[in-house]
Amino acid sequence: MEKKEMVCIVCPVGCRLEVFEDDKSKSGYIVKNAACPRGEIYAVKELKNPTRVVTSTVKIKNGLLNRLPVKTDGTISKDKIFECMEIINSIEVDAPIKVGHIIVENVLGEGVNIIATRSMALAEKE
Numbered sequence: 001m002e003k004k005e006m007v008c009i010v011c012p013v014g015c016r017l018e019v020f021e022d023d024k025s026k027s028g029y030i031v032k033n034a035a036c037p038r039g040e041i042y043a044v045k046e047l048k049n050p051t052r053v054v055t056s057t058v059k060i061k062n063g064l065l066n067r068l069p070v071k072t073d074g075t076i077s078k079d080k081i082f083e084c085m086e087i088i089n090s091i092e093v094d095a096p097i098k099v100g101h102i103i104v105e106n107v108l109g110e111g112v113n114i115i116a117t118r119s120m121a122l123a124e125k126e
């Protein structure tokens with residue numbers, strides 16, 4: 001039986017998981033060395049459909065800074081991250097923006113939004 005090794009990133013403990021394919025188990029895998037049930041859930045999801053939260057910045061006009069930090073408010077499929085970054089890189093928003101403001105709704109149909117992770121006031125005019 002082929003063994004896959006991975007580190008669980010759900011919490012800071014970072015359990016070193018060993019995963020074996022197993023047709024007889026419900027998930028299709030046996031997960032060893034997980035200190036809690038979340039490790040098995042993480043490992044199976046990571047093998048079947050890996051997802052990530054995307055964090056980045058977008059251009060902002062008339063703000064105190066030139067870039068506004070953003071992130072997805074949930075995870076998206078790993079194979080859609082490049083497309084998501086292309087969308088993020090094409091966006092320019094106008095200040096002022098409040099933290100939590102939705103910049104892109106339902107990005108790539110993944111059921112998550114791109115949101116602002118800080119507020120940005122208007123730049124003071126000289």
Ligand code: SF4
Binds near residue numbers: 013035037039040
């Ligand atoms: S298996 Fe549980 S305890 Fe271990 S890193 Fe994952 S979430 Fe943390």
